[in-house]
Amino acid sequence: MPVPIALASQPTTQTGQIPDLTVIDELLPVLAADSLPRLIVLGADAALAAVLTHLMRTERLHVEVGYVPVETTYASRVYQTATGNAAAKIALEGRAIETPLIRDDTGTVLVGRAAITGIDGAKLEGEAYVDDTLLFSGLVTTMLISPTMTMPGVRARVRKGFRKRTWVHGRAAQLGTPGAIVTRDGITAERKVPRSTFYRFEQPWLLVR
Template structure:
């Protein structure tokens, strides 16, 4: 097995790591990941399996069921395992590059640095992340992407650009999660968009309504009241799952793994990609 360890940022590394270690920016770009592109191309110069266009033309849509192993595996001289050391934004950048290069057959391990929604989704909380990443087995999971061409690693939010109450609609498959028009002066216990996370099984996406703005500042009385009531900035009862999430509104703020899109959008879609991730996880 060929191992590439991508240290995104300045996280400390254990001694005597196998494979090749690449020191990259905290959120690597396409040029930073060229060696990953080259490693994939070296192992599989031509992909003999069905293309994305051929998969999408299949009438039975088997790729949208339980995630499965990559069909390219039997054509590889050896496995390629990429271990990402960094935050969720770094993992998103690497998955995005793999998706765009169409080599999602490569195995992906993750050693989280700091708070990580992806680590929770992949069951890495409390685990020895290095042990799992280097010695664990692959358990395929759906890859969730946006129509902006960005892979979702841990979590995404769809909110109002000014972080006020949300105006617009958010739909999970055919279920209306949010349909709302903003009201003046609402600070919390309103409708402030939605948070979504990738699942490790079909259908692929879980989403809930947000009941507070991201930048809400509570008074001490409000903090005590919320602590006593056990309330959350997310409406757990609104949970919906599906293969796709579509949102529309006059001015949407879309953030993927903590990276906010540079300008407001009127619509955005998150959906399950045609190929699955080959995730190394417990």
């Protein structure tokens, strides 16, 4: 992945499409030595989600995080980060703001979009709520969940055929189902689940904007 000009003079660490946890761990002592630690993620939504998941699990959400996607992604739209060199300049020169951190019941952070579908292309069967509001009961094509940059932090909607319903906002989105497949930020889980919950974590993350 090409490094934007604005980041060319900055120290970089190469890793896979989804950052290896050992690579992140090697960077943490370096960041700890800085009074205002800032980590810039150059990659796709799954890379940002992996970094934030590790920071959350290791209780390091005080680290400022900049996001530099090469092209427009769901997360770049949510957090209004721009792309490429423009995003790199923001990540370097911007100010960190507290932003709702959305995770699910597997302890994985969501930054862009989650899509929940039925098994083997079938419709999704079940019942879902956003806080106390019924999102759907019965059969739908897909349930979509996304973070928001402001409180309450989570929004969800469903697709029925080619129709998209209005987003419903809340602190948490919960689904109960005979079986579903969850795709988080482009990464599809291998196992079906009987339930799925996405909710705002007790601590925010520090997004550089």
